[in-house]
Amino acid sequence: MKYIISEIRQGIFRNVSMVISVVLVTFISLTFVGAASLLQMQIGQMKTYWYDRAQVAIYMCSDVSPADACPQGEASDDLKAAVEAKLQSDTLSAYVEKFYFENHEQAYATFQEQFKDNAVAKYVTKNQLNETFWVKLNDARDSKIITESFTGVAGVEEVRDQRSYLDQIFSILNAASLAAIGIAVLMLFSAALLISTTIRLSAFSRRRELGIMRLVGASNFYIQLPFILEGVVAATIGSILAGGAVLAIVQFFVQGYLAQSLPFTSFVGLADGLLVVPILIGAAILLSAAASGLAIRRYLRI
Amino acid sequence: MIRIENVTKQYKGSARPALNSVSLDIEKGDFVFLVGTSGSGKSSLMRLMLREDVPTSGSVHVLGENLVGIPSRRIPYFRRRLGVVFQDFRLLPNKTVAQNVAFSLEVIGKSQGFIQEAVPDVLRLVGLDGKADRLPSELSGGEQQRVALARAIVNKPALLLADEPTGNLDPATSQDIMALIERINLNGTTVVMATHDRGIVDRLKKRVVELKHGEIIRDEVGGTY
Structure with a gap:
């Protein structure tokens, strides 16, 4: 040694x-x-x-939505009610922790807040911003269920999982x-x-x-x-x-x-x-x- | 003790084999001189007995080991059972006399207690007591060869292989070294010694094996050079 x-x-x-x-x-x-x-x-x-904080956004049709997704133009109150009812239905409510609706005014306020120092904030009008159902899921990995349930539904422009940005x-x-x-x-x-x-x-x-x-x-x-x-x-x-x-x-x-x-x-x-x-x-x-x-x-x- | 049968050693790139169908038997306690000119095959034979090399064909048995088939991890254990000395002493220049001798015991895992007993004993045997703390460079050639001999026999080996141990020494010193090797032989150790030294061979009257061009041309008990 x-x-x-x-x-x-x-x-x-x-x-x-x-x-x-x-x-x-x-x-x-x-x-x-x-x-x-x-x-x-x-x-x-x-x-x-x-991922825990990521939500699924169901963007409703607005005046400026492309016509192929929203042939009927701005989503009517009936269509919004239909989406809300579907989210509360037995099939989906098991996966949804909570959801809330964001109307044009709220969307505008959030946008102005986020793009405070950006020139784009001056040109955007309330009606250009989608009304949105923000859906928080029990398990973020289940986002596909929401995407598939609402894509192509009348009055829905697009369903987007925030995780795709992340x-x-x-x-x-x-x-x-x-x-x-x-x-x-x-x-x-x-x-x-x-x-x-x-x-x-x-x-x-x-x-x-x-x-x-x-x-x-x-x-x-x-x-x-x-x-x-x-x-x-x-x-x-x-x-x-x-x-x-x-x-x-x-x-x-x-x-x-x-x-x-x-x-x-x-x-x-x-x-x-x-x-x-x-x-x-x-x-x-x-x-x-x-x-x-x-x-x-x-x-x-x- | 040593049995060599029909051994041929052919080195790459040389036309003539260094050893050509050599057979040799050496009994326990024998003292054998290997003589012959340079290139006669003495060194090749020594290398085979030390298992530094393997023959091209034939078999080599030393101390009961088949040196052709021995697995390489067993070679160190084989070598622990024999002692070797060379013309150039092969001492470690940065270690003292005692450390050089102790080295061969340390590497085979002997205890410090054993080493401290055995080293002074063997140094006294070869006539080097009092020089234990010298470095090899401070010793004469004869003294250095005594250190090498001490290192070779400290394990009490059954066989001592000596490759021209007096090749670098003057005649008087050579005689001292030979007296020592004879004593080692008298204690029961088999000695195989390759040499050029006519005087030593003639004086000792031991078994002489003469090689020429890789063949044994003479094997005579009590022979001369």
């Missing part, structure tokens, strides 16, 4: 610059991995948060995290190559010693252990740094900045970060053990 520890120490000091580069490359690549997994967690969290945002975030994972995989690959080169150099500089070890009957395990541990130690240092970086990102950027400036969104917290750290360290240990094990193999051939 004493022998193995002193061998690792010697190995690390022998090519300190290579070891530093292994540490840095694993550090950066695993930070990418960590950031990407945090982003995935964030997407998951936002999905549950926003999905666009999530697919952008998802693509970003996939890109981060792609970069991370590439960098992890180069980290593995770097580790095996480092170990190969280390073994080459000790090849005389290795020859003598083989001669006196040291087992392969005994010969390769210091080299494998040398790679593992370097990569583990890198992964611990990466874990620290991930926690710092969560603490100072996400919680310290994002959460302050966007108070209505829930963000990943330190608990999620702490979940990622052991994964990073485990990945580093496995990767470096495999890379250095393969690298040293050549020198073990008897």
Whole structure:
């Protein structure tokens, strides 16, 4: 044991610059991995948060609706009553948590509020904005039932699930995290190559010693252990740094900045970060053990 | 102890085999000189007995192991049962005399207690007591070879393979080393020694196996060079 520890120490000091580069490359690549997994967690969290609040909008026909959807023009009170009755019917009420009706005045008020600083607010008139039934479902995934029940019904211009807007945002975030994972995989690959080169150099500089070890009957395990541990130690240092970086990102950027400036969104917290750290360290240990094990193999051939 | 049957060793890219249908039997306790000019096949034969190489055809049995079929993970365990010395000593330059000897015990997992007992004993046996803390570079060639011998026999091996152990030493020092190897042999260790040294072979009157062009041309008990 004493022998193995002193061998690792010697190995690390022998090519300190290579070891530093292994540490840095694993550090950066695993930070990418960590950031990407945090982003995935964030997407998951936002999905549950926003899907929960997403509603289905049943837009009623207005004066300016296209004629193919609304041949009769502005939806009459009878048609609106029919939609309301259908929402309250036994078949649908099981899925509907609640719904409310938004008339032209309310729609106009909301629009003016949302587009307060936009020029379009000046040109819009009340009658251009649809009257809408906003339907909140017990389970947002059941939106299809509402869509299918009301599409094509007289007086209904369009049924729209708000989740379709959210999905666009999530697919952008998802693509970003996939890109981060792609970069991370590439960098992890180069980290593995770097580790095996480092170990190969280390073994080459000790090849005389290795020859003598083989001669006196040291087992392969005994010969390769210091080299494998040398790679593992370097990569583990890198992964611990990466874990620290991930926690710092969560603490100072996400919680310290994002959460302050966007108070209505829930963000990943330190608990999620702490979940990622052991994964990073485990990945580093496995990767470096495999890379250095393969690298040293050549020198073990008897 | 050693049984070599119809062994042929053909290296890639050379027309003539390094060993051509060689058969050799060595009994327990024997002392055998392998003699012959450079390129006669001595070293190839030594490498086969150490399982550093396998023959192209034929069989090699050493210490009861079939060295042709032995799985590679068992080779270290085979090597622990024999000792080896070389012309170039093969000591670790950054370790002291005692550490060099202890190294061969450490790598096979002997306890520190055993090592602390065995190393001074064997250093006394080879006449190096008092030099345990020197580095190899601070020793003469003869002393370095004594360290190598100490390392080879500290495990009490049944077989000692010596590949020109006196090749780098002056005649007087060679005699000291040979006296030591004879003593090791008298303690029951089988010795196989490849050598160029006519004087040593003539003086010791042991079994002599002469190789030429990869074939055994003489196998004589009590022979000379």
